[in-house]
Amino acid sequence: xxxxxxxxxxxxxxxxxxxxxxxxxxxxxxxxxxxxxxxxxxxxxxxxxxxxxxxxxxxxxxxxxxxxxxxxxxxxxxxxxxxxxxxxxxxxxxxxxxxxxxxxxxxxxxxxxxxxxxxxxxxxxxxxxxxxxxxxxxxxxxxxxxxxxxxxxxxxxxxxxxxxxxxxxxxxxxxxxxxxxxxxxxxxxxxxxxxxxxxxxxxxxxxxxxxxxxxxxxxxxxxxxxxxxxxxxxxxxxxxxxxxxxxxxxxxxxxxxxxxxxxxxxxxxxxxxxxxxxxxxxxxxxxxxxxxxxxxxxxxxxxxxxxxxxxxxxxxxxxxxxxxxxxxxxxxxxxxxxxxxxxxxxxxxxxxxxxxxxxxxxxxxxxxxxxxxxxxxxxxxxxxxxxxxxxxxxxxxxxxxxxxxxxxxx
Amino acid sequence: xxxxxxxxxxxxxxxxxxxxxxxxxxxxxxxxxxxxxxxxxxxxxxxxxxxxxxxxxxxxxxxxxxxxxxxxxxxxxxxxxxxxxxxxxxxxxxxxxxxxxxxxxxxxxxxxxxxxxxxxxxxxxxxxxxxxxxxxxxxxxxxxxxxxxxxxxxxxxxxxxxxxxxxxxxxxxxxxxxxxxxxxxxxxxxxxxxxxxxxxxxxxxxxxxxxxxxxxxxxxxxxxxxxxxxxxxxxxxxxxxxxxxxxxxxxxxxxxxxxxxxxxxxxxxxxxxxxxxxxxxxxxxxxxxxxxxxxxxxxxxxxxxxxxxxxxxxxxxxxxxxxxxxxxxxxxxxxxxxxxxxxxxxxxxxxxxxxxxxxxxxxxxxxxxxxxxxxxxxxxxxxxxxxxxxxxxxxxxxxxxxxxxxxxxxxxxxxxxxxxxxxxxxxxxxxxxxxxxxxxxxxxxxxxxxxxxxxxxxxxxxxxxxxxxxxxxxxxxxxxxxxxxxxxxxxxxxxxxxxxxxxxxxxxxxxxxxxxxxxxxxxxxxxxxxxxxxxxxxxxxxxxxxxxxxxxxxx
Numbered sequence: 001x002x003x004x005x006x007x008x009x010x011x012x013x014x015x016x017x018x019x020x021x022x023x024x025x026x027x028x029x030x031x032x033x034x035x036x037x038x039x040x041x042x043x044x045x046x047x048x049x050x051x052x053x054x055x056x057x058x059x060x061x062x063x064x065x066x067x068x069x070x071x072x073x074x075x076x077x078x079x080x081x082x083x084x085x086x087x088x089x090x091x092x093x094x095x096x097x098x099x100x101x102x103x104x105x106x107x108x109x110x111x112x113x114x115x116x117x118x119x120x121x122x123x124x125x126x127x128x129x130x131x132x133x134x135x136x137x138x139x140x141x142x143x144x145x146x147x148x149x150x151x152x153x154x155x156x157x158x159x160x161x162x163x164x165x166x167x168x169x170x171x172x173x174x175x176x177x178x179x180x181x182x183x184x185x186x187x188x189x190x191x192x193x194x195x196x197x198x199x200x201x202x203x204x205x206x207x208x209x210x211x212x213x214x215x216x217x218x219x220x221x222x223x224x225x226x227x228x229x230x231x232x233x234x235x236x237x238x239x240x241x242x243x244x245x246x247x248x249x250x251x252x253x254x255x256x257x258x259x260x261x262x263x264x265x266x267x268x269x270x271x272x273x274x275x276x277x278x279x280x281x282x283x284x285x286x287x288x289x290x291x292x293x294x295x296x297x298x299x300x301x302x303x304x305x306x307x308x309x310x311x312x313x314x315x316x317x318x319x320x321x322x323x324x325x326x327x328x329x330x331x332x333x334x335x336x337x338x339x340x341x342x343x344x345x346x347x348x349x350x351x352x353x354x355x356x357x358x359x360x361x362x363x364x365x366x367x368x369x370x371x372x373x374x375x376x377x378x379x380x381x382x383x384x385x386x387x388x389x390x391x392x393x394x395x396x397x398x399x400x401x402x403x404x405x406x407x408x409x410x
Numbered sequence: 411x412x413x414x415x416x417x418x419x420x421x422x423x424x425x426x427x428x429x430x431x432x433x434x435x436x437x438x439x440x441x442x443x444x445x446x447x448x449x450x451x452x453x454x455x456x457x458x459x460x461x462x463x464x465x466x467x468x469x470x471x472x473x474x475x476x477x478x479x480x481x482x483x484x485x486x487x488x489x490x491x492x493x494x495x496x497x498x499x500x501x502x503x504x505x506x507x508x509x510x511x512x513x514x515x516x517x518x519x520x521x522x523x524x525x526x527x528x529x530x531x532x533x534x535x536x537x538x539x540x541x542x543x544x545x546x547x548x549x550x551x552x553x554x555x556x557x558x559x560x561x562x563x564x565x566x567x568x569x570x571x572x573x574x575x576x577x578x579x580x581x582x583x584x585x586x587x588x589x590x591x592x593x594x595x596x597x598x599x600x601x602x603x604x605x606x607x608x609x610x611x612x613x614x615x616x617x618x619x620x621x622x623x624x625x626x627x628x629x630x631x632x633x634x635x636x637x638x639x640x641x642x643x644x645x646x647x648x649x650x651x652x653x654x655x656x657x658x659x660x661x662x663x664x665x666x667x668x669x670x671x672x673x674x675x676x677x678x679x680x681x682x683x684x685x686x687x688x689x690x691x692x693x694x695x696x697x698x699x700x701x702x703x704x705x706x707x708x709x710x711x712x713x714x715x716x717x718x719x720x721x722x723x724x725x726x727x728x729x730x731x732x733x734x735x736x737x738x739x740x741x742x743x744x745x746x747x748x749x750x751x752x753x754x755x756x757x758x759x760x761x762x763x764x765x766x767x768x769x770x771x772x773x774x775x776x777x778x779x780x781x782x783x784x785x786x787x788x789x790x791x792x793x794x795x796x797x798x799x800x801x802x803x804x805x806x807x808x809x810x811x812x813x814x815x816x817x818x819x820x821x822x823x824x825x826x827x828x829x830x831x832x833x834x835x836x837x838x839x840x841x842x843x844x845x846x847x848x849x850x851x852x853x854x855x856x857x858x859x860x861x862x863x864x865x866x867x868x869x870x871x872x873x874x875x876x877x878x879x880x881x882x883x884x885x886x887x888x889x890x891x892x893x894x895x896x897x898x899x900x901x902x903x904x905x906x907x908x909x910x911x912x913x914x915x916x917x918x919x920x921x922x923x924x925x926x927x928x929x930x931x932x933x934x935x936x937x938x939x940x941x942x943x944x945x946x947x948x949x950x951x952x953x954x955x956x957x958x959x960x961x962x963x964x965x
Contacts, residue, residue, distance in 0.1 A: 050862050076861040083862040089855050093877045102873070103863035150863050 002064065003028040003186030004049070004154055009058035010070075011048055018044045020210040022058070026154075026203070031180065031187040032215075033197035036207035037233070042190050045207065046158055049188075050083055051076035063153045082147030082155040087163050088139035090131035096142050097127035103150035117145040121179055136164050137172040144176055148183065155180065157189045161196065173200060194234045198222060206230060222275075224259050224402045231273045231402070236304070238279070238377045242272040242403065249403050252309055253279070253289050253377075257400040265405035273402040276304060276380035280396045281387060288394035293387045294376060303386035306376045307393060453784040460776040461792055467773070468795050468835060471802065471810040478813050479670050482663040490667040499648050499668075503675065506568055506647065507633050511626050513573040517723065518580035518625065524716055526588040528707045531717065537585075539724040541578050545939045546731050547896035548575040549638025549917070550932045554734035556642050557925045568645040574727040575639070576632055580625030587621035588614075627683040634676050635803035637899040642920065648672040649805050649899065656809060656903070666813075669806040676801035735936070738929035745924035750915040756934055759911040762826060763894035766833030767841075767887040773834060774841035774886065782849040793842075800839045807836055808900035829904040833894045840893060841886040848882020849875075895938050912938070 002025055009022040018041045026032045036042045047053040049060055051073060060068040062081060067074040090099050100117050101109040118124045121141040131139055140160055147155055160176065161169045177200055180187050191197050197204045198218040205215040206226075214226040225231040228239050242251035246267050249256050253274065284290055295306040377395070387393055479487060490496075521540050524530045543551070552571050555562040562570060591614060599609040637649045648668055656665040709716055777796070781789040799807070811832050815823035822828045852875045860870035898913045905914050912931045919928035 050858075052858055052861075075866075076858070077864045077866055079862070080864070081862055083859060085855060085859060089859045091856060091860075091874055091878075102860070103865075146863065 001028045002026065003030070003062070004032075004188060005059075005061040005064075006045075006049070007059050009045070009048065009060065010056045011044055011053065012056060018210050019048070022207075022210070022212055024205055024212055024215065026186060026188060028063070028186050029184045030202040031177065031189060031200065032203045032205060033189045033191055033201035034205050034207055035191060035194060035197040035234075037192055040207045041210040042192070042207055043158075046156060046190055050081050050156065051079050080150070080153045082150055082152030084140070084143045084147050084155065084157045084160050086159045087136075088131070088143035088160075090134075090139055090142055090146075092131050094130075095127065096123065096129050096131070096134070099131070099142055100146045100149050102146060113149060114145075117149045118142075120148070120183070121145045122175065135168075137168045137175075140164070140172055141176065141179075144179060148179075148185070153186065155185050155187045157187065159191055160189070162191070162193065198234065206233070224262055225273070227404060228271050228273065236276050236378050236380075238274045238276065240272045240274060240377075241406065242270050244268060244270045244403060249401065253395055253397050256397055258403055259400045262402060265403065269406035270403040271406050274377075274397055276378045277382075278398050278401070279377065279379040280398060281305065281307070281379055281381060281393045282396060283394065284392045285394045288396050291377070291393050291395050293389050293391045293393060295389055296386050298386060300384070302380055302382040305379045305381050305386050307379055307395065308376050309395065310392075453780055453786075453788075457776055457780055457784075458788060461780050461788060464773045464777055465792050465795050468799055468838060470814065471807050471835060472798065474810045474814045475666070475669060475673065475806065478662070478666045478810065482666055486663055487667040487670070490664050491671060495651070496668075496671070499646060499651055502565070502645065503634070503647050505565060506572070506645070507630050509565075509569045510572045510576065510633055511629050513569060514577040514580050514629050515622060515626055517573065517577045518584055519622065521577075521720070521723065522581050522585040522588055524709075524720070526585050527593070528709050528716075530709060530720075531713065536720050536724075539728060540581055540720075542724070543575055543727045544578045545892075546575070546728070546936055547638070547898070547913070547939075548572065548632075548636060549642060549898055549913075549920075550735065550935065551575045551727075551731050552639030552642040553916075553920050553925070553928065553932070554731040557738065558730070558734060563643050564645055567643045568640060571639055571643060572633060572636070576629045577727070579628040579632065580622065583621035583625045584618055587618040591617040623683055623686055627679055630679045631676055631800060631803075634672060634679070635805070635899070637805055638917065648675070649803060652805055652809070653899070653902075662813075665809060669809060672803055673801060673806055676803060677798075680801050732936075735929045735932050738926045739933055741926040741929075743924075743927045745919055745922060745927040747918060747922055747924065747927070750910050750918065752915075752930055752934065755910045755912045755915045755931065756938070758909055759895055759913070759935075759938065762830055762833065762911060763891045765826075765830045766837065766894045767891040769830060769834040770838050770841040770890045771845070771883060771886045774838060774845050775883075778842055778845035778849050781846055783854055796839050796842050799835055802836075804832075804836055804897060804900040805903065808832055808903040811835075812903060824904075824906045826906055826909070829901065829906070832900050832904055833890070833897065836897070836900065837890040837893045840889040844886040844889055845879070845882050848879045848885065851882070852878035892939050896935060 004024070004026040006022050006024040009019050010017070011019040022041075022045060024032075024034075034042060034045065044053065048055050048068065051067065054073055055068045055070050057070045059066055059070065062079060065074075067079050090096075091102065094102065097114050097118065098109075101114040104111075104113060115124060115127065118127055121144055123138060123141055123145070126134065126138065126142075131142070134142065143160075144155075157176075161173050164172055173196065177187075189197070189201060198221070201218060203215060204218055204221050206213045206221070208230075213230055214221060216224075222234055225234055228237070231237040231239065240251040240253065242249045244265055244267050249258060249270055249272050251272050251274075256272070256274075282288060289309050291307040291309045293305055294308050297304040297306075379395070381387070521536075525533050525537055525540070530536065548571065551574060555567065555571055561567075595613050595617070596609055599613040600606070604612060634647075635649060636647070637653055640647050640650050641653070648671065652665045652668045652672065655661045655668065777789075777792045781793055802810075811828060812823070815828055856874050856878070857870045860874045861867065865873065896913065898917060901911055901913050902917060905911065910918075912935045916928050916931035916935065919925075919931070
């Protein structure tokens with residue numbers, strides 16, 4: 001059964017189309033994340049679903065009942081959609097218990113249900129407090145209890161964890177989602193945080209420019225994103241130029257198989273996605289791709305290492321200098337390293353969060369792309385002693401890759 | 411009179427509005443394209459209709475003023491204005507305004523800095539004492555000083571009395587701005603090599619400049635509208651001259667010509683502040699959601715002179731008026747006039763001011779709601795209209811309504827209703843400002859949340875918004891009540907024959923130099939004026955859960 005169904009939804013504000021044909025199906029009892037960057041239309045979509053904005057075209061149904069078809073719409077209070085806003089939006093003049101009792105009929109407000117709801121979210125002992133006496137995480141859980149108390153057909157979580165500290169976020173998220181799964185509530189989680197979406201949801205729908213670009217399971221979305229931009233959005237991506245011969249793709253890093261089920265482009269130039277954890281660093285060897293480490297971002301449990309593949313014979317001077325000979329060459333090498341490190345840090349690409357910031361060797365490398373330009377690649381190393389900048393390594397790619405026909409057609 | 415035409419709150423956001431925590435989205439929060447008004451762009455028609463009605467009511471006096479003037483004929487008006495008298499009045503007004511504004515700004519800035527940013531001993535006491543002059547009408551301050559010594563008169567006397575009476579209008583917004591100004595910025599400037607005074611001038615001053623300008627505007631408007639104090643101090647301004655022309659000379663033409671000029675001056679001041687104030691726009695605090703750190707400067711050896719300064723200031727502005735009134739109260743009655751019953755005058759005052767408070771609040775509510783929830787052309791227009799009535803001195807407004815009553819609604823002439831309507835129009839901006847500030851406390855988001863939890867719109871308004879706005883409603887009514895109690899000029903013009911309020915009774919005796927008899931009424935005025943003040947304080951400091959903005963800081 002479908003908990004939420006959105007079809008062909010259009011919505012525009014004067015002069016600005018915001019939603020351009022949204023299609024989205026959420027199965028009952030599952031958790032779907034709507035993932036989108038700022039300005040992608042998340043908030044508007046949410047407001048149309050909850051009924052605070054009217055759809056221009058298209059339809060929204062909740063549990064099989066049409067609530068908005070572009071002409072008639074059901075009032076927000078009759079939709080039975082529990083909304084948990086970004087900061088909880090608890091009523092500041094009511095106690096925690098009165099907040100949870102708010103949606104109940106007058107005679108039920110003093111009954112057991114508010115307390116049961118509070119027990120469910122583990123806050124039974126805070127019933128008589130006021131919202132401002134709670135921590136951010138507790139406020140979120142009260143907001144959830146309040147939404148659940150109204151026995152909604154659907155719960156909408158609007159960026160519910162983004163205002164919490166990083167440390168608190170994971171805990172509150174786990175607690176909240178555990179309650180939602182335990183109660184079997186159909187849930188839509190709106191977020192801009194790809195880690196949150198991938199780790200929490202059964203399905204992830206990516207919203208961009210008012211359209212759903214891809215709706216898939218987290219694994220499928222990460223492995224086979226619909227386009228290079230999306231690949232960078234849902235994680236750190238190495239995008240390489242390559243050629244597809246109908247069986248395998250060839251890049252600067254070798255020949256790779258492609259993911260099963262991927263729509264295979266016709267033979268020719270392709271853009272290839274290689275995730276940082278697919279690349280293995282090994283000591284320099286004979287039949288692998290030689291590279292030099294340019295920067296290491298150490299996180300303890302793992303490290304993100306920037307490497308620059310060395311085209312054979314392209315910069316012999318550098319190689320010698322870094323190997324240890326002091327003098328002019330060495331100085332050059334150091335300066336070069338510094339510059340590279342700076343660029344990596346400023347670009348923000350290593351965080352993996354910036355849209356498009358991680359597009360490397362794709363379209364801007366000119367003929368030869370990675371091979372000629374010596375673009376950096378990001379490699380995730382799950383060792384506690386990652387290689388230091390300046391060290392020489394070899395690169396091998398594990399597993400199959402995703403590929404799209406090259407955008408510029410060369 | 412203590413003109414409350416311009417609200418101190420207009421530039422000093424009330425305590426509640428300083429809570430951007432819940433309004434400012436957190437890191438990485440969505441800033442999707444959003445409709446202008448959170449509850450949908452279009453306002454429901456009853457709201458629009460009531461706002462339009464209020465706007466028309468507010469515009470009526472202006473319309474009548476213009477009608478009155480055109481009836482007089484421009485040739486006559488220009489001849490009346492081209493008199494030597496006009497030049498004298500203009501010079502008087504400009505001299506007075508410059509002197510009082512400068513003095514009040516200096517005193518207020520110094521006092522606010524010391525209270526908010528130094529380790530001044532007894533800050534909590536000083537904070538209350540420096541605001542007390544707001545509760546003492548300026549005509550009472552003028553009366554006490556002139557009863558003490560005839561030397562206090564003319565320009566010097568006017569500057570002294572008005573500075574002492576009006577500096578809190580600058581103090582209030584500046585102190586609020588200083589509380590908000592992040593002292594980290596000051597410390598950064600010091601760290602970048604600026605000296606103490608350079609850092610103040612280049613970093614702190616720009617942060618509080620809008621508040622300072624706003625306060626100066628309020629002082630200017632109050633000066634333009636003031637009548638009682640200047641009459642007592644024998645200092646001639648436009649307002650006193652208009653009053654004389656109207657009541658003694660029955661010269662409506664001259665009164666309306668001068669009124670036009672006075673309104674023009676007020677609007678010039680409003681426009682000037684708007685332009686100068688906007689130059690600093692876009693300099694709001696950068697990281698307002700952060701908890702502000704306040705660095706207190708250690709006074710050291712300067713403690714003694716600073717405390718002495720505060721003692722002198724409060725002694726002159728509160729001590730002298732209060733002790734003088736009390737002194738006169740202890741003297742035997744000294745009047746030949748027939749006695750005016752104190753209780754009757756007090757009841758009249760409370761009834762008129764109370765009705766005005768209710769009327770103004772009821773009228774301002776839809777306008778505030780529209781402005782906060784459905785910003786747009788109508789909301790902006792109604793805000794401007796509110797501003798316009800801020801630029802109408804009470805006397806001019808009263809004359810316009812007298813003209814309106816005589817020509818268009820004669821049954822209203824000389825009735826309490828007309829007086830109440832005048833008060834309500836006059837103090838409409840006060841009600842609007844505090845209602846708006848409190849509606850911001852009840853964001854539409856909360857109402858929407860209530861609706862998604864199954865509440866009908868009316869129930870959401872009743873169960874969520876009204877409880878949250880209640881303090882603002884009380885504050886709004888209290889402010890209007892306070893202002894109406896101490897109003898003198900319009901009351902003198904519009905009071906029904908034979909009726910008296912405390913202010914008119916006071917005025918009658920004072921005019922007769924019966925200081926002792928007048929003091930009885932002055933004391934009750936001050937006492938009544940203090941009650942809403944305390945009520946305001948109470949509402950703003952009220953118990954748990956009132957401030958949704960605090961919640962995040964504690965997480």
